[in-house]
Amino acid sequence: MGMFRRAEKRIPLEIPVFLESPRARMDAEITFTEDVSSRGARVVSARPWKKGEPLTLVSRTGEFRSTARVAYCQPLYGEGYAIGVEFLEPSGRWVVESRNSSAQRRSGWEER
Numbered sequence: 001m002g003m004f005r006r007a008e009k010r011i012p013l014e015i016p017v018f019l020e021s022p023r024a025r026m027d028a029e030i031t032f033t034e035d036v037s038s039r040g041a042r043v044v045s046a047r048p049w050k051k052g053e054p055l056t057l058v059s060r061t062g063e064f065r066s067t068a069r070v071a072y073c074q075p076l077y078g079e080g081y082a083i084g085v086e087f088l089e090p091s092g093r094w095v096v097e098s099r100n101s102s103a104q105r106r107s108g109w110e111e112r
Helices: none
Strands: 016-020 029-036 040-045 054-059 064-075 081-092 095-097 104-106
Touching: 016 040, 040 064, 054 081
Parallel strands: none
Antiparallel strands: 016 029, 016 054, 029 040, 040 081, 054 064, 064 081, 095 104
């Protein structure tokens, strides 16, 4: 176990997203997050990604987008991969709604 400590709590949440790779000539992958924070997300992908690989993550609503990099890639049981995505240039809103109140909890940024 390393000394690394996550600065922000991750919230288990499935948010529909598009993953786009500037390097791979492929259509954007339509997928979802497993958990999120204001600095990144764990996302399910159909293909393996290399650590450090650049990508763009866009919420399917279009309210949030960010250039990002792959922090890790782990094979999932069965099919697919879980990738850790670190946001580099986030813009828009990455909103997490609280389950027990109508108040919205901001786990991200407001574009100014």
